[in-house]
Amino acid sequence: xxxxxxxxxxxxxxxxxxxxxxxxxxxxxxxxxxxxxxxxxxxxxxxxxxxxxxxxxxxxxxxxxxxxxxxxxxxxxxxxxxxxxxxxxxxxxxxxxxxxxxxxxxxxxxxxxxxxxxxxxxxxxxxxxxxxxxxxxxxxxxxxxxxxxxxxxxxxxxxxxxxxxxxxxxxxxxxxxxxxxxxxxxxxxxxxxxxxxxxxxxxxxxxxxxxxxxxxxxxxxxxxxxxxxxxxxxxxxxxxxxxxxxxxxxxxxxxxxxxxxxxxxxxxxxxxxxxxxxxxxxxxxxxxxxxxxxxxxxxxxx
Amino acid sequence: xxxxxxxxxxxxxxxxxxxxxxxxxxxxxxxxxxxxxxxxxxxxxxxxxxxxxxxxxxxxxxxxxxxxxxxxxxxxxxxxxxxxxxxxxxxxxxxxxxxxxxxxxxxxxxxxxxxxxxxxxxxxxxxxxxxxxxxxxxxxxxxxxxxxxxxxxxxxxxxxxxxxxxxxxxxxxxxxxxxxxxxxxxxxxxxxxxxxxxxxxxxxxxxxxxxxxxxxxxxxxxxxxxxxxxxxxxxxxxxxxxxxxxxxxxxxxxxxxxxxxxxxxxxxxxxxx
Numbered sequence: 001x002x003x004x005x006x007x008x009x010x011x012x013x014x015x016x017x018x019x020x021x022x023x024x025x026x027x028x029x030x031x032x033x034x035x036x037x038x039x040x041x042x043x044x045x046x047x048x049x050x051x052x053x054x055x056x057x058x059x060x061x062x063x064x065x066x067x068x069x070x071x072x073x074x075x076x077x078x079x080x081x082x083x084x085x086x087x088x089x090x091x092x093x094x095x096x097x098x099x100x101x102x103x104x105x106x107x108x109x110x111x112x113x114x115x116x117x118x119x120x121x122x123x124x125x126x127x128x129x130x131x132x133x134x135x136x137x138x139x140x141x142x143x144x145x146x147x148x149x150x151x152x153x154x155x156x157x158x159x160x161x162x163x164x165x166x167x168x169x170x171x172x173x174x175x176x177x178x179x180x181x182x183x184x185x186x187x188x189x190x191x192x193x194x195x196x197x198x199x200x201x202x203x204x205x206x207x208x209x210x211x212x213x214x215x216x217x218x219x220x221x222x223x224x225x226x227x228x229x230x231x232x233x234x235x236x237x238x239x240x241x242x243x244x245x246x247x248x249x250x251x252x253x254x255x256x257x258x259x260x261x262x263x264x265x266x267x268x269x270x271x272x273x274x275x276x277x278x279x280x281x282x283x284x285x286x287x288x289x290x291x292x293x294x295x296x297x298x299x300x301x302x
Numbered sequence: 303x304x305x306x307x308x309x310x311x312x313x314x315x316x317x318x319x320x321x322x323x324x325x326x327x328x329x330x331x332x333x334x335x336x337x338x339x340x341x342x343x344x345x346x347x348x349x350x351x352x353x354x355x356x357x358x359x360x361x362x363x364x365x366x367x368x369x370x371x372x373x374x375x376x377x378x379x380x381x382x383x384x385x386x387x388x389x390x391x392x393x394x395x396x397x398x399x400x401x402x403x404x405x406x407x408x409x410x411x412x413x414x415x416x417x418x419x420x421x422x423x424x425x426x427x428x429x430x431x432x433x434x435x436x437x438x439x440x441x442x443x444x445x446x447x448x449x450x451x452x453x454x455x456x457x458x459x460x461x462x463x464x465x466x467x468x469x470x471x472x473x474x475x476x477x478x479x480x481x482x483x484x485x486x487x488x489x490x491x492x493x494x495x496x497x498x499x500x501x502x503x504x505x506x507x508x509x510x511x512x513x514x515x516x517x518x519x520x521x522x523x524x525x526x527x528x529x530x531x532x533x534x535x536x537x538x539x540x541x542x543x544x545x546x547x548x549x550x551x552x553x554x555x556x557x558x559x560x561x562x563x564x565x566x567x568x569x570x571x572x573x574x575x
Contacts, residue, residue, distance in 0.1 A: 028533045036305070036531075048535075056551035060573060063526040063536035065381075068353045070528060077535050077552065221352045249352055272529035273345070273357055274395075276307060 005289035006296045007282075009043065011241040011263045013164040013189045014126065016043035016098055019258065019297055020282040023245055023268030024049055024102035024128060024168070025074065029088040030095070033275055041279050043264060044098030047084070049130045051104055052114060054080035059212040064201045069222030070269050071199055073213035076104055081114055085121055093123025100166065103157075104130040112156040119161035127163050129153060129188075132170030132195035144170035144195070147182035158187035166243065169193040169234070171223075176230045177237035184238045192243035192266065193234060194227045219269040221247040228256055235261030235301075249277070251284020258285070261301040305531070306331050307397045312390050313370065318451040321377045322419065323386050325360075330369025332398045336362055338406075338427035339522055339561045342371065342398030343530040346385045354381045357397065359527045361423040361499070361560070364455070371396075374422040374452070400530045401560045404520055407495045411436035413485060413517075414461065415478055415508050417500025418443045421452035423522055424499055428459040437461045438485050438494070442478035442504065446471035462488075479507045486515060493517055496564075502574035509564035519564035525555040532557035540571035 007018035021044040027033060030045040039045060057077025064071040079087070084101075093099055101124050103114040111129060118124055131143035131150055143149045154167055167183040169176065171194035180191055196217025201210040209215075227246020235242045244257030245266040254265045267278045285297075294300060314326030332342065343357035358381050363374040377383050388394070404427055406412070414437060416424040421441050431437050439461040443449035446467060453472070456463045464481045465473025474481055478500075486494075496512045498505060499522035512519035525537035538552035542565060553559060553566060 026529075026533055028531075028535075032532045057535065057538065059540070059571075060538045060552075061526055062538055063528055063534075065354060065356050065528075068355060070355060072528070072534065072536060074535050074538075077538070220355050269355070269528075272534050273355060274307070275397075275529075275531065275533075 003290060003293065003295050005286055005294060007286060007289075009264050009297060011190075014166070014241055014263065016264060018043040018282055019264035019285070020254065020278050021046055021098075021100070021243070021264055021266045022271060022278055023266035024130065026268040026271045029084065030092045030099070031088060034091065034095075037275055038279060040096045041282060042097050044100050044125065045092070046100040046102055046128055046266060047088070047092070048078050049076050049102040049104045050078050050081045050084050050114065051076065052081055052110055054078065054083065061210060061212055064210045064216065066199070066201060066218065067222060069218050069220035070272070071201055071211060071216035071218050072196070073211045073216035075213065081117055089121070089123055098125040099123060100126045100128050102128040102130050102168070108153050108156045111153050112160045115157040115160035115163075119163055124163060126166055127157065127161060128166040128168050128192060129157055130168050130195070132168050144179065145173050147178045150179050151182040151186040154183045154186035154188050164189045166190045166192050168195055170195050171226060171230055172198050177233055180234045180237050184240050188240060190241040190243060190263070191234060191238065192245055194223070194230050194246045197223050197226065219247070221249050223247045224253060228260055231257055231262050232260040248281070251281045251288065254281050254285055255288055255300070258297070258300040259302045304335055305398055305400055307395065308332060309393050310371070310396045312388060312392045312394060314372075315388060315390050318374070319447050322451065323375055323377070324363065325373045325375065325385070326366070327371050327373070327394060327396055328369050329371055329396050332396060333365055333369040333371050336365055336371065336399040337403035338362070338430050339403035339423050340399040340401045341530070341560060342373070342396050342400060343527075344373070344385070345395035346381050354384065356381075356528050357395075357530065358382065358385070359524070359530055359556070361522065362399065362426050363422040364426050364429060374419065376419045397530060401556060402558070404497050404522070404561050406432065407518070408432050408435055411438070411489055411492060411494040413482070413494040413496045414439040415482060415496060415498040415500070416441050416452065417478060417504040418448050420500030420504075420522070421449065422499070424497065425452060425455045425459075427497055428456055428461045431460070433460070438464070438488060440464045440466065440478050440481045440485060442466040442500070444468045477507065478504060479511050482508065482511055496520065498522070502572055506569045506572060506574060509567070509569055512564055520561050521564050521567065522561045523555050523559055523567070527556055530556045540568040542566055542568045
């Protein structure tokens with residue numbers, strides 16, 4: 001018997017036509033891939049993290065390849081929310097796919113203000129609150145590693161917008177379930193994890209750290225087992241949808257996260273290497289569901 | 303988007319100098335749109351493998367008939383060492399053509415200045431050069447073996463070629479900038495446009511001298527790169543203050559480059575390892 005599986009994600013306020021999203025920081029503002037990748041096939045696009053004012057990011061070198069991984073310290077370079085809305089959003093929101101805007105700030109007030117601005121703009125389907133970037137002193141991991149601060153940011157953003165709210169968590173914590181529960185109680189509609197793992201690399205010839213910023217965030221297949229474990233834990237700790245991120249290179253990686261209970265997945269570093277991979281991942285998930293006789297995506301979790 | 307991601311057949315691969323190789327890939331779809339100064343991202347892994355994770359950016363060294371793209375690269379790390387072991391007959395995923403390329407000014411003579419492996423894209427530039435426009439090339443390297451092959455490629459073009467090595471084993475003993483000031487006399491008062499590619503310290507010196515002579519100077523830069531498509535913003539180089547194209551203070555080699563006007567770059571902050 002041949003089935004046509006339903007891949008639509010219908011969990012709470014998060015409505016996606018399928019569970020494959022492009023992760024923030026690895027797909028620009030989405031429009032960079034327009035005409036090359038059939039973006040309308042995807043469940044959604046999470047754009048590069050935006051701040052109130054433009055940011056120049058960290059000095060180079062910003063990248064280092066490591067075994068099965070990539071260390072980066074981009075430092076949240078972005079055009080700022082105003083230019084995103086005027087220059088990038090019109091083309092992006094014209095696409096038939098969910099537009100999820102990742103936001104970051106130095107203070108609770110920054111996050112709240114950003115959410116308030118985006119709440120007034122048409123063409124945005126959800127906000128992803130980045131409390132987990134390891135590459136800047138403020139505006140990132142500081143909020144993501146403390147349950148009270150994570151909760152405070154989430155509550156402030158919740159007040160400022162009625163858009164679906166995803167909070168992106170850092171893996172650089174002792175107990176992911178504490179933070180997951182804290183943001184759930186503060187009003188998050190969903191959580192996404194993991195952001196990058198804090199790491200570094202040293203140039204033994206130059207006798208100094210490779211990255212100008214010393215530390216960077218590790219992504220890529222090297223981090224997948226850690227990400228999967230944390231997603232598994234988070235799924236069992238909260239009652240809101242969890243979006244799995246971390247080292248997904250192919251459909252079988254994505255399926256591991258979906259079987260662990262993730263409602264959707266984000267493809268990040270893999271897009272940098274193979275920009276078409278997200279569409280192939282989606283097809284692979286569909287194929288798996290057909291082969292195993294699972295007719296609805298909600299039937300995947302084990 | 304004018305670039306494509308295809309699987310190309312490796313039709314030639316060989317060593318042309320110490321640690322220096324040329325790689326010929328048949329990729330007609332990419333060859334068709336390729337301009338001098340553009341680059342491709344080449345996946346070194348066999349299908350299904352995940353390491354080394356990233357593709358490598360290689361500038362287009364020459365093009366040939368039947369969709370041939372030729373790259374010249376130096377073995378500098380794990381990725382290029384792996385690449386150097388690939389035999390003809392195999393295939394590689396190749397994404398391109400990427401970046402802006404050189405902007406040839408047909409109204410003025412060209413002064414092409416290459417250093418070491420940085421000569422690679424200048425050979426394509428020289429071969430694609432308009433017939434009725436004068437061109438002079440200066441090639442420099444540490445020693446004879448570094449530049450012998452590139453110099454031979456250029457001698458087959460209409461360019462007048464001048465050579466320099468640090469150790470004097472081929473051509474002038476000294477930096478390319480020595481020859482640059484001499485070459486200025488050959489243009490008899492007409493201002494050439496400088497097109498340059500090479501190591502950071504050389505580009506810095508060339509840019510300074512071009513500014514002294516009040517010449518337009520285009521430099522092709524390189525940086526560690528992950529995507530080549532402007533997605534990750536990893537390949538940042540410091541932009542000069544007041545330059546609009548560096549909207550964040552940084553230029554991105556893959557997105558706004560790899561070819562920049564020398565005055566777009568903040569040379570005092572430019573990393574020269």
